[in-house]
Amino acid sequence: MKQPRIVKDLIQDQTASLTPADRQVSDVLLRDYPVAGLKSITKIADAAGVSTPTVIRLARKLGFEGFPELQDALRDEASARIKQPIRKHERWPEERGDSPRFRDFAEAVFDNLSATIDRLDPATFDKIARVLNDRRRRIFLTGGRITRSNADYFYNHLQIIRPGVTLLSQSPNVWPQYLLDMNGRAVLILFDVRRYERDLARLAQLAKDRGAVIILFTDQWGSPISKIADHVVNAMIEVPSSWDSTIAINLIIEALIAEVQSRRWDAAKDRIEALEDMFKSTRIFRKKP
Amino acid sequence: MKQPRIVKDLIQDQTASLTPADRQVSDVLLRDYPVAGLKSITKIADAAGVSTPTVIRLARKLGFEGFPELQDALRDEASARIKQPIRKHERWPEERGDSPRFRDFAEAVFDNLSATIDRLDPATFDKIARVLNDRRRRIFLTGGRITRSNADYFYNHLQIIRPGVTLLSQSPNVWPQYLLDMNGRAVLILFDVRRYERDLARLAQLAKDRGAVIILFTDQWGSPISKIADHVVNAMIEVPSSWDSTIAINLIIEALIAEVQSRRWDAAKDRIEALEDMFKSTRIFRKKP
DNA sequence: TATACGCTGTAACAAAAGCTACAGAATTGG
DNA sequence: CCAATTCTGTAGCTTTTGTTACAGCGTATA
Structure with a gap:
């Protein structure tokens, strides 16, 4: 249902249909991507020199419900980027007939380690x-x-x-x-x-x-x-x-x-x-x- | 004036003087560090199974004015980590001229698992x-x-x-x-x-x-x-x-x-x-x- | 020049986040 | 075992955030 969306790509795709104010906002977001977008909407609007509604309008244009949803997406991206390479093992071969219990267990162990x-x-x-x-x-x-x-x-x-x-x-x-x-x-x-x-x-x-x-x-x-x-x-x-x-x-x-x-x-x-x-x-x- | 503080170290240093509830919070923070701490205080408290004041108390114990200040520090860390992906995990060798023995060992274990x-x-x-x-x-x-x-x-x-x-x-x-x-x-x-x-x-x-x-x-x-x-x-x-x-x-x-x-x-x-x-x-x- | 239309900010507002004070619970020390 | 102390959650409060409605502005077009 809600698959992760990469905000940067969304901005890229829509770049043509963005208004000047939108662009100022997306500039701010992309400058220290994706962490810049994790501040409050007020700070972002301020940094971009626009009003807060403008930020919301951009979030909507990118397909989000509102600003918090955009922020969630950015947070997920930040988290994914920071995760250590050692953690990459978490991918699981789909075809294995393991019981979900075993799978969950093993994954928890990796996580713990x-x-x-x-x-x-x-x-x-x-x-x-x-x-x-x-x-x-x-x-x-x-x-x-x-x-x-x-x-x-x-x-x-x-x-x-x-x-x-x-x-x-x-x-x-x-x-x-x-x-x-x-x-x-x-x-x-x-x-x-x-x-x-x-x-x-x-x-x-x-x-x-x-x-x-x-x-x-x-x-x-x-x-x-x-x-x-x-x-x-x-x-x-x-x-x-x-x-x-x-x-x-x-x-x-x-x-x-x-x-x-x-x-x-x-x-x-x-x-x-x-x-x-x-x-x-x-x-x-x-x-x- | 405002020198960057590494939250993880602050927690480490104080680990002995933390209460059980504090520990549950820091556990949540460290689990998906530093991004987990960028959610709202309510979400964090919820995830840790404690009340919001407990989160604030932890922030104060770590030397911050309040929760938002703690969050600022975490955001800076996240930003820093993402900017230099290479230096991420390299606190190991740099610290004391340590060989990356531990890291190699850990990676071998992951592979074995x-x-x-x-x-x-x-x-x-x-x-x-x-x-x-x-x-x-x-x-x-x-x-x-x-x-x-x-x-x-x-x-x-x-x-x-x-x-x-x-x-x-x-x-x-x-x-x-x-x-x-x-x-x-x-x-x-x-x-x-x-x-x-x-x-x-x-x-x-x-x-x-x-x-x-x-x-x-x-x-x-x-x-x-x-x-x-x-x-x-x-x-x-x-x-x-x-x-x-x-x-x-x-x-x-x-x-x-x-x-x-x-x-x-x-x-x-x-x-x-x-x-x-x-x-x-x-x-x-x-x-x- | 008038006017339609999209862009943007202001202001007001509801929701939530963050914080404080307090009281009950748990723990410690005698 | 009880008193003192520490820990922690609840409830209520203030502040900030995210949002909406609306009006002004600028531009394009007739």
């Missing part, structure tokens, strides 16, 4: 990578009910890359003993998305009190731990599901792993090779007779 | 969802060294949605006892990506012999288990890193969770509600009236 990347402060990423790269630091990780898997995944890799990495036990009642080891050299990596968990907040506070560096992975709204964390990564987690998606968190985790590993390749290499050897020599599981 | 979706047969997806949805079946999950976390993540959700879900212990030497329970009604979900593990293959064969349905999540090349698996999902895992990326696998997992949950909402609902009651977690988000 680009928004998360967009929102991530490069400096934060860099600082986190630097902290993780510091061999003198001890690293502790834990997460909430769901995000525990993310912590686990991160731990899995970190622990291979560098020494001094610990995944906290799942039960909060044994956390205090880990706290003993958390001094100014410690780093506590926490995962806390909505349905924020009190235990995690308490742990964070205690660790902070002992001087640990807190790195938090949370959602777009931010766990209460944000207030005391040294570095915060906000990931978009909403998808059309009754569950949240932690894929954006995973992206940052994997990117961090890649970053840390590449910064200290030599050191990590030895550890990995040693590990490979050990895995080869322990084969416990045997086929049963 | 699209390719994985492309390659995934909708019928396979459907069949897997159907199997998972069958309450009479018992479900067992396990993965390899790295993919164990993925199995864990899947388990976490499945176990909440439906009964009869078991995550195999990490050590292969206790696997045989699980095999006792794997009959024709059993489903074994395996994760095996390159550096394919022999133990997993053996487990798969034994389970198959006992009549279990095998669902395999593997990489683009395919674990040897592919030959005997009933359903196989191939995910693209290569990224510019010395590690592989399991994000594409996660996407399919999450999509399956969403699918299964929505197919049997009633049954799952009770379980989840019961669980919610058991967990005492902070309630941050209010339901909209």
Whole structure:
């Protein structure tokens, strides 16, 4: 029904039938296209040196209901132009027999990923990578009910890359003993998305009190731990599901792993090779007779 | 006098001192940045699910006189971005002499996701969802060294949605006892990506012999288990890193969770509600009236 | 020169946007 | 548990915006 119209083309097409005043308006619109048209009608009329009704008349001539509709079209164009190239993946092959649910889901994930990347402060990423790269630091990780898997995944890799990495036990009642080891050299990596968990907040506070560096992975709204964390990564987690998606968190985790590993390749290499050897020599599981 | 302020940075800087409602607004603003903020205050408030005064309060917190001033800043940013399309995403390298490693990584992930979706047969997806949805079946999950976390993540959700879900212990030497329970009604979900593990293959064969349905999540090349698996999902895992990326696998997992949950909402609902009651977690988000 | 007609601005007005004050709700701290 | 504090929405208000009606102006044509 209402397909997107490119205002610039509409002006081009009608250029012949435009009156002098119309032209002054369209000049203004095209000069800083399409953003100029996103100001108020008064400002535009002013900038063009015409009256506001003239602007409305132009909008009508271009086929819009009124000025706000013209503005909507311009806003859409601005949005489309600004969207990162990375977002272009959103096009979907039509012929695929996917259920619309799957399609919507996947599209939401793409959306979340680009928004998360967009929102991530490069400096934060860099600082986190630097902290993780510091061999003198001890690293502790834990997460909430769901995000525990993310912590686990991160731990899995970190622990291979560098020494001094610990995944906290799942039960909060044994956390205090880990706290003993958390001094100014410690780093506590926490995962806390909505349905924020009190235990995690308490742990964070205690660790902070002992001087640990807190790195938090949370959602777009931010766990209460944000207030005391040294570095915060906000990931978009909403998808059309009754569950949240932690894929954006995973992206940052994997990117961090890649970053840390590449910064200290030599050191990590030895550890990995040693590990490979050990895995080869322990084969416990045997086929049963 | 009026130096241009980058709204995104202002939000980033203040992120800790923002209230939940503020965050919902900033979330909307950042999602389609900066164009989303060029709509009327009413529309924005609506989209964020908050009242208009909240939007004004956020604008003030960010240091603006009122909403129109915030909007002016956003408009300037939009204009600037459109004028220099090349410099758009390049805050990455410029910032600190950072290599565009992160960007390359992210782009590889996007490619992997699209390719994985492309390659995934909708019928396979459907069949897997159907199997998972069958309450009479018992479900067992396990993965390899790295993919164990993925199995864990899947388990976490499945176990909440439906009964009869078991995550195999990490050590292969206790696997045989699980095999006792794997009959024709059993489903074994395996994760095996390159550096394919022999133990997993053996487990798969034994389970198959006992009549279990095998669902395999593997990489683009395919674990040897592919030959005997009933359903196989191939995910693209290569990224510019010395590690592989399991994000594409996660996407399919999450999509399956969403699918299964929505197919049997009633049954799952009770379980989840019961669980919610058991967990005492902070309630941050209010339901909209 | 008269007059018809399109172009444009002025002025008045309805709609909406933006803002303020206040009170109820939620959260925090004792 | 209650008091203090913070957060947030409602209702009402002012301002601005978008719109309409109309009248003046200029030009073209008879």
